[in-house]
Amino acid sequence: MDDYTTGNPPPEAPPPTAAPVTAASAPAGWERATFERLMFATLAEQRAARRWKTIRSLAWLAFFAILLWTLTHRSTPSADKTAAHTAVVEIKGEIASGADASAESVVAAMRSAMEDSGAQGIVLLINSPGGSPVQAGIINDEIKRLKAKYKKPVYAVVEESCASAAYYIAAATDRIFVDKASIVGSIGVLMDGFGFTGLMEKLGVERRLLTAGENKGFLDPFSPQTDKQREFAQQMLNQVHKQFIDAVKAGRGKRLKETPELFSGLFWTGQQAVDLGLADQLGNLDFVAREVVKAEELVDYTRRDNVAERLAKKFGAAMGEGAVRALRALPAVH
Template sequence: MARFIRKLLPRRWRPDHIEIPVVRLHGAIMAGSSRFRNDLSLSSTAGMLEEAFSDKDAPAVAISINSPGGSPVQSRLIYRRIRDLAAEKNKKVHVFVEDVAASGGYMIAVAGDEIIADPSSIVGSIGVVSASFGFTELIKKIGVERRVHTAGSNKSTLDPFKPENKQDIEHLKALQLEIHETFINLVKERRGEKLSDNPDLFTGLFWTGIRGLELGLIDGLGDMRSHLQSQYGPKTKLKLIAPPRGLFGRKLPSAEIGFGGIGAGFAEGIVNAAEERALWSRFGL
């Protein structure tokens, strides 16, 4: 309706440029939210995506991604929300990779109708990883006795304070294979014949944007502003969709700290920060 009304206006009153909403999806992908970290989840991104796709005058939405991955569930939920909104609002989705779109970050990237990356960006890492620590020797040295009581023989599976169990590892690997297969099928569905037949494509390896283009993981090399201006005209403007802010300009968390209070939240923040740091460090960042 708005476009129709603008056509009725004298030419001198009509906007002489196209404005493209931009959503920045930057951070590790984790369930929930915390005031101690910047992360991505469906709850933290849904509002921005809804606002961007609700712009009736924009022919497309641009999404900037900089993520080393994280939760496969949250990655797929964000991917699905982007595709659903694109279909509902009939808009093209342009995805731009900054430093990295790997693992779950790449899963979100394939929601784009096209993926553009910098030549030095990192893309790929189509795989599944689980990591933890074992503390069995440590608790012996400091004289701590571990006491666990369960209802269900497998309830303490993968307990870090117990020696690794062959059956536990086999069960974990079976879960990983199912998640990996879901990831592979999603990439094949979206990228189709663009993908090369390189046998390493789905092994978890990652590549630069240059190599990613050769493998069919992305569609081109470049930056957001230049690419969109080449697509929609030199006067194209970008409109950043910002996350909601609180009274003092801080990003509002989508969920508050629970019953543990500030101390528990701070401890959780330290653990989550270490986890996020490990995700980024895999790609030298």
């Protein structure tokens, strides 16, 4: 019997199923639209990459411009250099080429101080165990030349130590002031090294050193040293030592109380140095500025590497080390 005639509702029809999407059923031109979207995305990515590349390039350009400017413009004293003041030049640490206390840096600072009309006198503030006799000799000569040219006094004020090459420099100043516990002197010259020939013989190690010139390798620690070579080296040391002694005598003159040990390489306290004539009196920087130079205002002329210069030196050292490593990594040619 038919359901419609009995009044029963007809059964619900099943929901229609979605037809699968196929290339045939997709709207026309979908490939073109998809391709265009991909192309636009790629172009946007390329533009962003170029933009960041340009920003990075400009940032590096600005960095190197600032670096170049800071390398060529050292900081200058902020005080009024035309007003009466005491100029200070620090000599600290090892005296050596390329160091903070190199002849180049110290002489340039002294020259700047001498040229300023307000500088009534120059104080070399010394705290150094010594270093290169060549660098010290250059500074010694320049102190005498600058004093004669500008007619300004130069004083040395010793903090903890003024030994060896540092005293070589101080001897050229007009007066030397020390603390009673300062270490002063060590007027001598040395050449040091090590010899491993005996140890090598015990270990059965043979040194194979080839030279052109019989004395080319006489400072080689793995080769024996002859009496002739030792005598030659001693003559060199004696000559440099005499140059040191002559500079001290010329600078200190009759103030020196010469004893057999004065030029032996020994060092003394500040009080002993005053008694021996190696120094003039006890006094610190403020005392010298106030009582001797008569200009209490202190202006520091010391040349110091700024941040950019320190970074440049480290960068240069890193580059050099990288180059050496690269060369070592190259295959050897046999």
